[in-house]
Amino acid sequence: MTAPPTPGRSSASTTRARTRRRPSRRTGTSARWRRARRARPRRRPRLSPRLRPRPRPRRRRSRRAKGKGPRAKEPRKTGEFKVCVCGGAGGIGQPLCLLMAMDPNVKELCVFDLNVAMVPAQGVATDLGHLEKKAAVKGYVMEVGQKPVDNLEECLTGCHLVLIPAGMPRKPGQTRDDLFKINADIAKGIVEACAKYCPDAMLGMIVNPVNSVVPAMAELYKKKGLDPMKIVGITTLDVVRANKFVVRLPAPPDRVNVPVIGGHAGTTILPLFSQDKHAKTIDAEKIPDLDKHVQDAGTDVVNAKNGKGSATLSMAYAGARLGKSVLAGLAGQRRTECAYCKSEITDLPYFAQKVVFGKEGISKVLPLGELNEYETKRLEEVKVQLKGEIESGLKYAEENSL
């Protein structure tokens, strides 16, 4: 029996309405019902724009919710830099070459040393050339007594960074002045070649005594009409040691960043523990010992090696940290480090200070920041000692030229 038609509606429309309301039992929807729905979309009542419900923002499902793993990171664009390590077959030079060859910003690494080095520079280069890294490594040898400027054209041309651990380590009984005279002459030969073949490169001096060698070389550069700020003394080992020595704190060493200012020998080394958020929590009475520990750390290594060597591995680590920061800066990723270079932040013309490495080398020198009472007193002691060592360097530059 069929149901009586609804009053006011034709039997055809009733049938359609029923069809629309009732999907077929077998398929859930009937084709007719679906067609009817498409033909007559439901009308929404018109609302004023103010009252209209805002569209709900689409919730983005995380990659994990979609059953996918984390997105592979876009590889950062790396630099294509040429680096030379002078004295690259020595105690510091070899591990320094290893660490620089591993830097993705290094496209070409030159290992330069004398023919009397512990191992031939080409041997170090061949060895490092087998690393599965992009750097092409080449060795360059010079006979003792020859001049770098006559031998290093190919080696230095196009260099962006030259690291210089070439020189003599201090022998027992040797005065600082004796060592300075020998090493300043070695450094001068290399700096002269850099001035000729790669005047825009940054030069990182490791050769001791840094406090005098750097002013000497930077002033020689200035005399030649070049930028003295291209020459920096690598004091990063003092920062590395200060960071490590406060590590009894509940912070990993790479989270500690103690700036170390002043110079790079004995009392001229001034760690600013008050400027690191972890180190500043150390009891004030422990600071003088910690300060002394950083100053004497080089001697501790020499003693531990029974006088048969000095800090070579930690120095290479620190030199590479600075070198990588210089290259990162040149590649457009600014880095702040402490380095010993020409300065205007105190009354001394050379000082280890916080600098920012950018696309042109040193792009900014940062102010000293706040010093506590202990550090202020120590700064006066630093200045007295450092002044004399800078003067030795300035005198050398007056008497020589590139």
Ligand SMILES: NC(=O)c1ccc[n+]([C@@H]2O[C@H](COP(=O)([O-])OP(=O)(O)OC[C@H]3O[C@@H](n4cnc5c(N)ncnc54)[C@H](O)[C@@H]3O)[C@@H](O)[C@H]2O)c1
């Ligand atoms: N800045 C620091 O914190 C720090 C720390 C440790 C040592 N140093 C200094 O670094 C220098 C090197 O120390 P090392 O332990 O590696 O000594 P090393 O004797 O093992 O190596 C020095 C290398 O320089 C080479 N060399 C010497 N004269 C050269 C020249 N004219 N041209 C090219 N190469 C030359 C030598 O052949 C040798 O391979 C020394 O002056 C040392 O005092 C500095």
